[in-house]
Structure formats: C-alpha cells, structure tokens
Amino acid sequence: MQLYLSQTLKIHNSLSGKKEIFKPLNEGHIGMYVCGPTVYSNVHLGNCRTFMSFDMIFRYFKHLGYKVRYVRNITDAGHLVDDAEDGEDKIAKKARLEKLEPMEVVQRYTVDFHNILQKFNFLPPSIEPTATGHIIEQIEIIKDILEKGYGYEKNGSVYFDVAKFNETHEYGKLSGRKLEDMIANTRELTAQDEKKNPQDFALWKKAEPQHIMRWPSPWGDGFPGWHLECTAMSTKYLGETFDIHGGGMDLKFPHHECEIAQAEASNGHSPVRYWLHANMLTMNGKKMAKSTGNNILPGEIFTGDNDILSKAFSPSVVRFFMMQAHYTSILDLSDDALLASEKGHHKLMDALNAIDNLETGNTSDFDIANWKRECYSAMNDDFNTPILIAKMFDAVKHINLIKENQQSITKGDKKELQATLNAFVFDVLGLEGKSNSDSDSGKLSGVVELLIQLRKDARDNKDFATSDKIRDQLAALGIQLNDGKDGTTFNVI
C-alpha cells in the first residue's frame, strides 16, 4: 500500500487563503509547476529558498509514494526590465552590458544555477523547459486569446485586455486586488503607450531591428511576454488543469495573476487547483538587495568569502537553517542564526551516526510508533518542517540517553527509529551528513592518531605542557580532539 493512502495532507492554498485537504486530480499522481529563475545573473539566495521549499515538497510527495511530475522552467527570454514601453529584455540587457551573445548569458547563469542547486542537494525536476524552446506553443496561445477577444495587436505587439477579461472573469482574485483599485492607483499612460490600459500586459513584444533575441510570428518578429511562458509550459506538460503551482510570494502579483487570466481566457477554466507561495528571505532584518549591499550569493556563504558572515557554512547547514522555518514565513538570515543552525545540524548528525552502535535491550523507553505518527502529522500540516525537526531532536535525546545507558531500546525499535530518521532527515529534508570521505583522510587520520598517542604518553607522564601544545596546535589547524572515557577521538572542523 502506498503511504499517501494512510495520510491526510493539508496544504495552504493561496487562492482560498485556507488550509485545504490535498487531493490530486488523478489518484497517485501529482502535477506540480514552479516558476524557475530568469538566468541573467547568479542565482539569488532568496530564490534558492523558494526552490528549496518546493524541493522539500517534491521530496515529501515522493516519500508518500506519489508519482510526481515536477516542472520547473528556465526563463531565458521575455522577462522585461520594466513594464514600460521601452522595456528591455533582462537577458538582452545583460548581454549588451557584458558584450555577450544572449545565449552566452543564459548558458553561464544556467550552469551557475544548477551548480548551486546541486550543492544544496536538490533533486532535479522531472522537466526543466526553457521559454525559448516553447515559442511555438506561446504563439498558439496568443492566437487563441486573440480569437476569443481578450487581446489586441498594436504595432507588432500583442497585449492582454485586462478590462475586457474582467467583465466576465475576476482579475485579481489570487492577490486580493480589485481592478478598480488598480486603475485608481496607477499612473497615466504616456502618449506613445501602445496599451489601452496600464493594467494590460504584453503577450508578444515587437523586436526592434537591432534586437538579437527575435522570433517570427504572425505579428512580425518579436519575443514572447514573460507571463506567457509559464502558461505555455505548464499547459503543455501538465495539462489545462493541474494540481500545484508554486513560486515566490513576490510572483503572486502580477505574474501568477496574469497566468490565471491567460489560461482562463484561452481554456475557459482556472489552471491550478492549489497555489503555493513561499515567503521571502531577509538578511539582518532587511530585504536583500544588491543596491544596498545587503546581499550575499550562495557561493559566498559556502566559501566564507564575504564581509557579512564570520565564517563559511556548508550547504547542508544552510539548508537545515532554512528548513527550521516554515516555508510561508519570512525568514531572517544572520550570522548568529547560521551559527546556531550549524551546531544544531552537528548535534543531529552526531546522533544519527551513533545509532548503529547503540546497544539493544528487551524494552524500549521510547514510543516509536507514536513518535513516527507525530512526524507525519507535522509534515501533513502544510509541510511543517520546523515541527518535524523538533521531532527529530526528540529522537536525538533518546539516542543520547540510550548511548549513556540511561535508557534502552529493542532491536526492532532501533531499526524502525533509524529507518524513520534516515527517511525524514535525508530523503525528505534533503540534509547531508559531514563528508569524512576525503581522499587523503586515511593519511590524515594516521597522522592524527600518532599525535594522539604522543599526547597520551605526555599526559601519562604529566607533561601537560607538551600535551596541551599538541592539542592547541591541532585545534589551530581545525582539528578538534575529543577526550572521552574510552580514549581520544578527533573531528575535522
């Protein structure tokens, strides 16, 4: 029996604003679409948080036994620098500034994106389509929207007629906005504006003669609008209606609102059953922005090469830090918070490593079945990873007490405990233990063991000056000696 049959999963649907019981369209199968990055610069750490939240959700679905088709796109064209008439494609702009072919920009930052995600231990999505690979599909949708009367062409560009759409549909239902309010709060159109109303958005933009990124269309050479690609790709791979659409909170308006409008205008019905929005990551209480310097790249955290944090942090520690907050809450990154997470992560991994060597007994002081139920309840309650992690630490406490012979566990319970911990910590949360498998670790441990032996001799002779010298100098190199009852061990920090 698949696990999902015995679990009731509730998820917060942004469209209704409520937690709803999740039932996929087709039993056992889930279609999930998440708006991917625009590859015009290094991937933003906040962006990573969003993708990490959906990676965790993807992992949990898989853990429950669902067959998931997870589509996460790469935006490699069409995302305008601003929505004004002279709006320039983000990638084209970057290419111009760096004197590169647009596809060089795309390639460079797509590689960076994958590289960082791999470090964070992301599972690859089932399909990772690109906007430029789906121009034909996008043109077809535009034709459809034009035919149904919700769009209009002007000088080789095509716009979505929001006012017309709003007559028979509800534009703004996802973000809680009303068209009238939007009209009252937007600036006047300038004389050369092609749009009928400021709320209208581009489906197709005419390419100026010097523009390199261009494709032929019934309306002349141009490129597709940003909102359209997601509609085209989600429809193509997941169908006109699919289960889950995710993205960052900041995409709710206008991007996701426009997706709903485009799909409803062309198909006549709402595309998504559950909308999920991941919240923002701030740093030291402030929004992360390049302009203010309050910004850090993921790679800079891993190497420690930055002015913001006191040291380097491993991808798994950063992942653990992010998983300690609920995906719908704003999370604040700081040196203190990461330091705290690093210690917690370490404690968790130590306990996981200790399970193998636990001695078993005839009784258990730990109600594994109940604990396991609580783990699932946490995840079933809108993917509450902070509670899940708290449950993991419940287990850690028991493991340590068993290790100290203050509690006992049966053989069967130990096996169950280990399997459950591994499933949640590694498969669902996607954390990774410390990699002690360096190619030279054999040599290193030989050398350190030798020093430990010399130190022991010194201690036995009460030559503490020598023993402390060995300890302190190793510590300075990042090798920590741990004196225990049964001798000394070491850790590489």
Added chain:
RNA sequence: GGCAUCGUGGCCGAGUGGCUAGGCGCAGCUCUGCAAAAGCUUGUACAGCGGUUCGAAUCCGCUCGAUGCCUCCA
C-alpha cells in the same frame, strides 16, 4: 497612498481560544590534569492599548513598528 503578510523569552524560530515546540546562548551538573568537545538538567515569552469570553499570546478594533507587492526582483 493602495493591497497583503507579520510583530513570540538574550538570538533564530513553531504553535494556538485553556494542556505553554525545537535549535542556539546563559546557568548548573557529568566527564577531564585543566580545558575543549560531548551528554544531561533548567527557561511560563507572545509589540502597546481597548473589547469579546468563565478563560486570549491565539478572536475583534485601534495605535505603533517591520516586510512584501503595487515599479525589475523569488
């Protein structure tokens, strides 16, 4: 200015109309030549002011503050 979300102990963060997560720090203890590391034990907090209620940090109103969107941004 409009829309939205939020304000929890020293810090990070769950939760929720009564039973008060978790991590880190601090403190105590165990261990130790001394430490470190590790482990155990320990914390009645919920922006302010009103209101609803037998009972609110949790619901309602107002005030203050933060963040996001409205304009490129996950």
